[in-house]
C-alpha cells in the first residue's frame with residue numbers, strides 16, 4: 129500500500145496491465161503537490177528562468193524516463209515544461225493511469241527540487 133510521497137520515491141516502474149480506479153488515482157494525486165488530474169492524465173507545469181534551464185530539466189527527465197522505461201508527454205516552451213503522464217498499456221491498450229505515472233511524477237518533482245540554483 130502506497131500511502132506517502134516517500135513510498136512513491138521508493139518504487140520503480142514495472143510493465144503495467146492494471147489501471148487505477150478513479151478513487152485510487154485521486155488518493156495518490158493528493159500525495160503529489162503541484163500535480164493534477166486532467167483529462168485522465170497526471171499533469172504538472174514546471175517553470176524556469178530561461179530556456180537553458182528548461183532544457184536541462186527536459187534532459188534530466190529524459191534520463192529518468194529511460195531508466196524507468198516510462199515516458200511522459202512533454203510540451204516545451206521557453207520557460208515552461210508541461211509534463212503529462214499516462215500509461216498506454218492499461219485498459220486493454222486504450223490507456224489510463226497506472227501506479228507508474230505516480231512513481232515517475234514523484235521522481236520528476238524531486239529532479240526539479242534538487243536544482244541548487246533556483247529555477
Ligand SMILES: C[C@H](O)[C@H](O)[C@H]1CNC2=NC(N)=NC(=O)C2=N1
Pocket residue numbers: 142143144197198199200201213214215216217218
Ligand atoms: C515495455 C514498456 O514498459 C512499455 O513500452 C512502456 C514504455 N513507456 C511508456 N510510457 C508511458 N507513458 N506509457 C506506457 O504505457 C509506456 N509503456
